[in-house]
Amino acid sequence: MTNYISKSKFSAIRGMDLPEEPSQGANASHTSCCDGGEATEASSCCGPTVATDAPAWRRIDWLLWGSGGIIALSYISGFFLTHDEPLGLGAFTHGVQEMMNLMWWGILVGMLAVGLIDRVPREFVIGVIGRDQGAKSLVRAVAAGVLLDLCNHGVLMVGAKLYERGASLGQVFAFLIASPWNSLSLTIIIGVLMGWGWMLTFLVISLVIALLTGLAVEALERSGRVKPNPSRIDLPADFRVWQEAKIGLCATRYDFAFARDVARRSVIASRMVLRWLFFGVVLASLIQVTMPTEIFATWFGATLLGLFTTLVAATIIEVCSEGSVPIAADLLTRAQAPGNAFTFLMAGAATDYTEIFVLREVTRRLKAALLLPILTVPQVLVIGWVLNAAG
Template identity: 55%
Template structure:
């Protein structure tokens, strides 16, 4: 049922090179030093957490930081890998039918709703977003899907309600959905004007395609045996490597930044002023915080710094300016312009809204 001509994390290679080298993103004769180097550093830090360490502050801080981030992220990463594996089994037409036609407002709305409802951390959601692009979603839909996720997922919404109250939580959700919708529409407009290239994986629907009828037929043909789930796991791991490499590198970089930056600075320097707002955006840009970690930090910006706009900006710019997300989008589309336009289009919206919230 699935299609595996080439991985979408690279530009499509000529037919001859694909036959000669196999997967154009993971050539067999090249070691992914960033992936394996970051994996070794993360594994080393995680192992050191359980060992008696010498009285070296930085070594202990590194082990503690890696352990904290890994224990927060692991479930989202596993679910993301599993979803990527299952999506690889779904024919492209079903993904396009579920998301709606790319380049349309209805398609953007569906992508936003999918992002809001999907209960995954930002690292798991990246894997799904990359896979949606491969299955033919427009870049505007992918951006809308990512920006609408993941802190306003169901579980984290409940956490946010407990921390800052229902009023602010609903306001944040509405405003984040608004930014996701606007950003998706803008990216689709840029695609129509030729500023960014269209998704090369885009496919047209068959005239005789009927979602529920074809879905029922396809599901009846699936053998839900051990071999099927083993293939799902294998395919999920294989197609998530491009995202995992940046996530693992992000863990290492985030821990190093945390070692050099005291978390109590939030309470002192990120007040409800323009300078405090800009400082918050700068901090959210350089600190890799997963969605579970960003929620309590954002709550502190309301309850301790009395800066609701900064709180909203911290949640949103953590997604829009996250270097992991930018690098993944660059890898998925093969273009720096697509990736860098994400913060260029979303961050000004966040700043305006956050300023008025303050």
């Protein structure tokens, strides 16, 4: 959509013209969040950068390519190794295979969504989610998280891009909390595995937590304890997002050049998330070799100790949202602990170290990233205890 927007239309925004979006040419390899600045600075959305005259080994993103190489080698080796290989090698390779088999579609769809969002000016992102902070805009962010049918890793890419495009930290938190297992497909799976009554209960409570967390973050922002998103912009009063979007969609040529541009943006804009995602897969596979998930799914009962150990398990074990649903169902059916099941689903997303790492790089603030578990986990534990007592 950046190919058709008239700069004069938005010249009133902050009294200046909009910057040109990257197009083909010398700067084609940059996204809007990576343009400008010194070459030695760390980009919040593109991963670490180094000076162009640095040695070749320093210009390599070792976390991205190292983790990605381990995943590729392990995935291929999984076809030739059995689970009983010594030193847990077989279990590790098969663990990588299983996670990537669950996650690949979410990663690709997330990258595609990021590539499309990267073409959309920030004004449209703010116009759709809500130009004003508050309950109404947070409800829109929550609804977007539920309707976007992605796993937590695909959603994380979109959430990072939304922040870069100007969404508030509260809106991004509400979006992420509502997203990981509340997609339409997983909601149906939860209903089948756990019963439709529990599915509806979990769904409503999770949406309330997402909304309350977003409101808390925005309250902290208004009090000056949390810095606002520096990419957020003010829109003119006469800005009509849907009218302008309709004009732009009609004017856009959906040809090979369009597809190539989206693909290029998808790879570049997703690189920062992919580096932590691949690292998370390697780390989670190592943990699964030493601490099998069946222990947590079988022995954690509906007690305070079981609730806290479930929280620890959800924090340590990083599984994709598709993988967390069967474990949560086992906690509900075999351990008779609905609160533990809810805690595993929610806390697994709120304490996801990949998510925290990515939020740290996107916001450039560790405090902002840590707000996600700090604000969310206490709510989850209280509700989990109530569900165990009532169940």
